Amino acid sequence: MILIGVLLLGAAVAIAASMLHGGLSAKATPTRLEAVLARNARHLAIPGNARLTQNPVLDSPEGQREARLHFADHCAICHGNNGSGDTPIGNGLYPKPPDLRKPQTQELSDGELFWIIENGVRFTGMPAFSSNGNHTSANHGNGQDSWKLVHFIRHLPYLTSTERLEMERYNPKGPEERAEEEEENEFLNEATPKAKSESQVHKRK
Numbered sequence: 001m002i003l004i005g006v007l008l009l010g011a012a013v014a015i016a017a018s019m020l021h022g023g024l025s026a027k028a029t030p031t032r033l034e035a036v037l038a039r040n041a042r043h044l045a046i047p048g049n050a051r052l053t054q055n056p057v058l059d060s061p062e063g064q065r066e067a068r069l070h071f072a073d074h075c076a077i078c079h080g081n082n083g084s085g086d087t088p089i090g091n092g093l094y095p096k097p098p099d100l101r102k103p104q105t106q107e108l109s110d111g112e113l114f115w116i117i118e119n120g121v122r123f124t125g126m127p128a129f130s131s132n133g134n135h136t137s138a139n140h141g142n143g144q145d146s147w148k149l150v151h152f153i154r155h156l157p158y159l160t161s162t163e164r165l166e167m168e169r170y171n172p173k174g175p176e177e178r179a180e181e182e183e184e185n186e187f188l189n190e191a192t193p194k195a196k197s198e199s200q201v202h203k204r205k
């Protein structure tokens with residue numbers, strides 16, 4: 001009994017030390033032990049039937065484009081347009097968003113990816129995006145947006161530079177970038193009045 005008690009205490013101390021390192025600063029990176037425990041806990045917390053759900057939305061170029069721009073607007077601030085997670089906000093989170101292109105994420109089932117997008121991950125920066133969450137499009141109600149995002153996550157390892165450049169135009173912008181863009185537009189407007197109205201129509205889409 002005493003031996004078991006000592007072993008349990010040792011394990012508790014190891015886990016606590018593994019989680020409390022770095023003075024609880026979010027700049028630290030989780031230890032391997034903590035990452036493995038958290039990943040397994042998350043896996044177990046996702047209901048089995050949710051993990052096995054198949055993607056009901058067909059993959060299509062239109063769906064991909066919609067999800068790509070949606071990702072640029074809602075997700076890239078943490079995950080980056082390319083899914084690397086190497087962004088100022090992503091790097092400041094604990095745990096940091098993983099590289100979505102890597103096997104660790106790609107090996108999750110469609111149902112598991114969907115569940116994570118809809119419900120978020122508690123104790124992390126990953127928000128829930130279900131209907132009462134942050135998605136805004138009209139067809140969100142039945143999770144369509146999230147299923148399209150699952151297709152897009154599968155495509156991330158093969159993202160082309162043209163797609164990435166398109167996404168950059170849809171990333172949320174700060175006041176400085178906006179002002180700069182307006183100046184550019186004004187300049188273009190003076191040069192060729194027609195070209196401006198066309199480029200503006202294009203942008204509103």
Ligand code: HEC
Pocket residue numbers: 042071074075076077078079093095096097098100104105106108113116117121124125126127129149153
């Ligand atoms: C505020 C920052 C933030 C935003 C915005 C965000 N995420 Fe995340 N995301 C995270 C963090 C942090 C994790 C890591 C969670 C963990 O360790 O369990 C994560 C994890 C994930 C995962 C699981 C990957 C894995 O292998 O564990 C998926 C899938 C994901 N996010 C998709 C999205 C999508 C799609 C959006 C936009 C609709 C989004 N995220 C928006 C921070 C964010």
